[in-house]
Amino acid sequence: MGAVKTKRMPRAVREQQMLDAAVRTFGQRGYMAASMDEIAELAGVSKPLVYLYLNSKEDLFTACIRREAKALTEAVRAGARPELPADRQLWSGLTAFFTHTARHPDGWAVLHLQARTHGEVFAAEVAAMRAEIVAFVTQLILDAAREAHRDPDLPEREVSGLAEALVGAAESLADWANATPGVTARQSAATLMNFAWAGLGDLMAGHRWTPPEDDTRATGAQAGRTSPVR
Amino acid sequence: MGAVKTKRMPRAVREQQMLDAAVRTFGQRGYMAASMDEIAELAGVSKPLVYLYLNSKEDLFTACIRREAKALTEAVRAGARPELPADRQLWSGLTAFFTHTARHPDGWAVLHLQARTHGEVFAAEVAAMRAEIVAFVTQLILDAAREAHRDPDLPEREVSGLAEALVGAAESLADWANATPGVTARQSAATLMNFAWAGLGDLMAGHRWTPPEDDTRATGAQAGRTSPVR
Amino acid sequence: MGAVKTKRMPRAVREQQMLDAAVRTFGQRGYMAASMDEIAELAGVSKPLVYLYLNSKEDLFTACIRREAKALTEAVRAGARPELPADRQLWSGLTAFFTHTARHPDGWAVLHLQARTHGEVFAAEVAAMRAEIVAFVTQLILDAAREAHRDPDLPEREVSGLAEALVGAAESLADWANATPGVTARQSAATLMNFAWAGLGDLMAGHRWTPPEDDTRATGAQAGRTSPVR
C-alpha cells in the first residue's frame, strides 16, 4: 500500500521515502502513537533499515521536523519577493504560507501540532523556524514603516509581540482553513491582510487603543503575572 | 513529592487531587507520554483508586479537558462585563484570558496543545469550547459595529475568519507569553488590542486592503486549493 | 437487580443469598472470570461482608461446591427408593438426577464444569461426590445381579469401570439436555436405561463382546498405556 517495493535503491532516495512515510504517519497519528512498524511498512522497507538510516525514533522525528521546516520557510521566502513593497511582500508571503500548509497538511501538522507537544527538544526545533519567520515579519513591519517615511516609534518588544500575534493568527487560520473545506489560500491571506494591515497602519500612525487605567476587579483578573498554579 | 499523603478523604476531594495531578502531568508530558503511574503517584494515591474514580485514561483526560475548559471560559466570561462598551469588553476579556492562561499553564497546555493532538474525541471537546469563545468574540465585533452606528457590511464568512484570526492570535500570544518571562497579561492584551481594534475599525469603515489581481508565480504558490500532497 | 436490599438480616440467611449469587456467577462466568465485586453486588451486600462471612474466593467457591454437591446427591438419593427393585431404583435415581440438573443449571455447571477445571482442591471436592454416586450405582449393579440370582462374576475393577461409564454417560446427557431445548428428564433417563440396562443384563449373563487378540498396527494405536507426551 505504501511505496512500490523496489529493491536496491540509492540511500538518498530511500531516506526520502522513509521521511515521506514518517511525516505522514507522525502527522496523522501523532508522535507517540506512530509506530516504527507502521512507518517502515508504509515506506516499503524493513524496520532495521529505518534504524540503519535514521538511528532512532527521535532522530527520525527530528529529521521530519527539519525537512518540513525547511520546506515551509523556503516556500514563504520564495513567495515574498524582496523587490516588492512591504505590503505586497507580506501578502505574497502569506499566500505562499497558506498554499504550502494546505498542500502539505501532514507536514504542517508535524510542525504545528506534533513537534510542540512532545518534548522540549522537538519544540525547540520548530521554535527556531518560527523565530526565523517572526524575524522576517518583524523586518517587514519595520520596512513598511520606513517606506511610509514614518518613524515607527514602536518599542522593540511591542513589534515582536505584533509579529507574534500576526504569525499566531496565520497559524491559526492555516489550521482552520485545513479543517474547513472550500477555503482558498488567497481567502485566508486576504482575511489576514485586511485584519492586520490597517491595524498596523493605524498603529504606525500613532493611533493606539489605550487601556483603561485600572479595571481590575475581583476574580483573578489581576493584570500582573502571578505565580502560576502548579 | 506530590500532595501530602493524607489517608481517607471523601471522594470529591480525592477526585480533585487526581485531576490536579492529571492536568499537570498531561500538560507537561503529553497525553500518551503521561503514565497513569505517574499521575497516581503525584496525586498521592494508588493507581486502582484512580481507575475506581475515573474509569480510564481516556475518561481521566476528558475530565481534565472539561474542567479546564470550564475554568477558562468562566474566567473569560467573568472578565468581560456586558455593561461595558464592546471595546472595553474585549479588552477585559482578553486580559482575563491572558491572566488565566498565565496562572494555569498546564491547564492551558492541556487545552491548546494536548487535547488537539490526541484523537478526534478530545479535539471535539476543546473545539466546543473554542467555538463558544469565537462566537463570543464574533458577537463583540458585531456589537462594536452597531455601537459605532456603522453597517458592518461584512460577509458572514469574513467575520468568522476575523474572529478565528483574533482568537488564534490570542492563543498564540498566550503561548508566547508563557514562554517569555516578564510579559504581563496587560501587555499581551494591549498588543492584541492595538493590533486588532484599529484594524477592525478600518475594516468596518470600508478601508480594505485589496489583493493584487494575480501575483502567482512559479513554485507552488497557486492561490487555489490544490490536492494536498500526502 | 439482585436480591432486594434488605438491611439487617440473620447471618444464615445472608449467607444463603451470597451462595445463591456466587453459584449463579461462578456457573455462568467461570471461577476465575467471576469477580467478587459482581457476586457481592448480585447478593446485594458489600464486598467486605462477603469476606467476613466466607473468608476468601476459594472458600466461597468451596462452599458453593459443597452446597450444590449435597443438594444433588440428596436429590438422587431421595429419588432412588431402596424398597424398589434395582432397575426401578436406577430409573428413578436417573430421573431425579436429570430433573435436578435441569432445574439447577448453574449449580450443575459449577460442579461438572467449573470445579473440575480450576485446581486440584476443587476437583477433589467434586470427586468425593462423584465417588459417592459411583459407589451407589456400583451397589445397584451388584444388587441387580443378586436379584437376578446370578453370580455376577464381574471383577471389581470392571464393575467400577461400568459404573464410571454409566455415570459419565449420565453427566454427558445432562449437559446435552441442558443445551437442547425440549428434552425432558424422563426422556434422558429412558435413553440411558435402554442403553445401559440391556447391556448390563447381557453382561451379567456372561455375553461379552470379546476384543480381538491383537489389532494393533502402525501409528500410536498401542493398547498399553505409554508414557504421556508432556
Place this chain on the structure above:
Amino acid sequence: MGAVKTKRMPRAVREQQMLDAAVRTFGQRGYMAASMDEIAELAGVSKPLVYLYLNSKEDLFTACIRREAKALTEAVRAGARPELPADRQLWSGLTAFFTHTARHPDGWAVLHLQARTHGEVFAAEVAAMRAEIVAFVTQLILDAAREAHRDPDLPEREVSGLAEALVGAAESLADWANATPGVTARQSAATLMNFAWAGLGDLMAGHRWTPPEDDTRATGAQAGRTSPVR
C-alpha cells in the same frame, strides 16, 4: 526447565514449541489462570515473540484447540479402519481414542475441560469436533444395524441420544483412566464395548426397558422440564 533455549529458529518450528507450551499450560492451569508469561517461559521465548506469532491469548488458545482437535480426530479416524465390520471399527476407534487421550493428557484437558468452560467461542470450536465424532459413531450404529439385517427402527432423536451417551461415557472414561494409574486403553475400550454393544444389540432387537407409568413423588422429581432455578 522448558525447552532448551536455542536461538534463531524458523518460525514454523517456534510456533510448534509455543503451542506445545501453551497446551501444557492451558491444560494444567486452565485458560484464565495460565499466564502468557508462563507459556512464553516454558516455550523458551520472550513474550513479544508469542504475540508476534500468535496475536493474542484468545488466538493462542484457539490454535491449541484446533491443533489438538485435529490430532484427536485424526487418531480416531486412523484407528477405525472402514474395511472392518462396524463392531470392530468401533472397538478400534475407541482403542485409538483412549490411547490418544492417555498419551496427550494436557491436550485432552484442553479439549474436554478447558475449552468448554471459557466462553462460547472456544466451546463452539470443540463442539464442532465433537459433532464430527458423534456423527461418526451414529453412522457406526446405523451400519451395525444394517449389517445385522435388522431394521433399526430407532427414531432419529434416540439414535442421537445414544451416540451422545456413548461418546459421553467414553469421555468420562478417558478422564477416569487418566486419573487412575494402571488402566490401559484396551481395558477402557473393552469396558465400554461390553457396556454398549450388548445394549445396542438388544435395543435393535426391540428389547427395551420400559419406564413405569408414573413414579413421581414428592421432592423435585417431576419428570417434566420445569423452569430452572436461577
Place this chain on the structure above:
DNA sequence: TATGAATGAGCATTCATTCAT
C-alpha cells in the same frame, strides 16, 4: 545493502483483599 528473528522494558487495566469507621 537488507532482513527475519528476537527481546527488555513499560503501560493500561483488573482483582482479591483489607482498613478505619
Place this chain on the structure above:
DNA sequence: CATGAATGAATGCTCATTCAT
C-alpha cells in the same frame, strides 16, 4: 452489623530497538 476508602500484585499487550545472517 455493615461499608466507603484504599491498595499490592498481577496480567495482557505493545513498542523501540538490536542481532545474526
